[in-house]
Amino acid sequence: MWGGRFAEGPAAVMREINASIPFDKRMWRQDLAGSRAHVAMLGATGIVGVDDAAAIAAGLDVVAAGYEADGVPDDLSLEDIHMLTEARLADAIGSTAGRLHTARSRNDQVATDFRLWVRDAIDQVDAALDGLQDALLTRAEEHADSVMPGFTHLQSAQPVTLGHHLMAYHEMTRRDRSRFADARARLNECPLGSAALAGTGFPIDRHATARALGFDRPTRNSLDSVSDRDFALDYLAAASACSLHLSRLAEEFVLWTSQPFGFVALSDQWSTGSSIMPQKRNPDAAELVRGHAGRIAGCLVALTVTMKGLPLAYSKDMQDDKPPVFEAHDLLALSIAAMTGMVASATFRTARMRQVAEAGFSTATDLADWLVREAGLPFREAHHVTGRAVKAAEDRGEALHDLPLDVLTAIDPRIDARVYDVLSVDASVASRTSFGGTAPANVRAAIARARAAIDTGGTA
Secondary structure: OOOOOOOOOOOHHHHHHHOOHHHHHHHHHHHHHHHHHHHHHHHHHOOOOHHHHHHHHHHHHHHHHHHHHHOOOOOHHHOOHHHHHHHHHHHHHHHHHHHHHOOOOHHHHHHHHHHHHHHHHHHHHHHHHHHHHHHHHHHHHHOOOOEEEEEEOOEEEEEEEHHHHHHHHHHHHHHHHHHHHHHHHHHOEEOOOOOOOOOOOOOOOHHHHHHHOOOOEEOOOHHHHHHOOHHHHHHHHHHHHHHHHHHHHHHHHHHHHOOOOOOEEOOHHHOEOOOOOOOOOEOHHHHHHHHHHHHHHHHHHHHHHHHOOOOOOOOHHHHHHHHHHHHHHHHHHHHHHHHHHHHHHOEEOHHHHHHHHHHOOOOHHHHHHHHHHHHOOOHHHHHHHHHHHHHHHHHHOOOHHHOOHHHHHHHOOOOOHHHHHOOOHHHHHHHOOOOOOOOHHHHHHHHHHHHHHHHOOOOO
């Protein structure tokens, strides 16, 4: 490739450290797509003769068929997918293959390929998240009325419904999809034609290649075009946020499947056993999703640190831009698929959830609110009175709703029998009718809005 300038070949270690074909071969479809668009433009503008352009296009089809049939070999002597494809093209059509690289550099070529790959990755993630949202909606609809304890600090706080809890993750997933959509919109500009860093003197048509590859427009600055990797950082940032949400849901499944909670039973498909303890059903899939989040965040940090000090335009450090993106994408795809399967197939033990919700004085806030509404107490005073009621219930080993009225009136004579209308967990969740609250009617309305958004082509 650069034999005219160098008298000797590279050392063996140099050949190995310099080669990216073991990982960038994943971009062979994108590389061929970019080459097809480029040669079509070269032929249309007369930069390359029509016959040569046609021969190159046919040769690229031969190369593609070879990759499909046999895979892409790790030929370190050819460094990367771009040079491997050019060598395969030369094998197919001879020296005419050398005209393909007219008016382009590997710098704009790899920037284009990588944008195409990330764009495809975003589309795959979006489709997978759509499936996760559907699973969450389906299970939330089943459990719009199922009472469970809501927690703060992992302490019983107020009763909520399982449907409301699952819809919280639906909302997180909706935002995740919006972040990926934003990243896709920003990256959808085409670097092809920027050449090495300064553009080219050939009369190319960058708008034509951008259209052919499905980009909105060409990039505006050739230096920025070949040195920009913030589209990859955008992808990794969105992937990290998404993986954190998946990790939180996975952690809840780990807790909920433990015997002290007993809220969920995972299906055999998403559980493992122990080599020594026959009784064990381990939530390994959820634990791995939780672990993957750390690795995905690490990928974001890795590329951020790689890019932080690079001057314009291209530096060889940027060859290391792809492994963290590829790794994060693979881990995220596995995590989404695993969580979708777990949500869809889990058996929620709603009787146990209700039992725990009733046991933790979780309707204490309802008592305080009743004192404000019905007895006219300032909330801080009502809070104090309710605290005394909770202490009395705790001392007697009873739930709030089981406290005798004379015990409550001894604490504060303004309490009367109507208070029992708000002290059950069902009454508590039914009362939370503020927009976004846990009332079953609210949950069903939220599900209906989400399904309507899907029906109209939105992201729920």
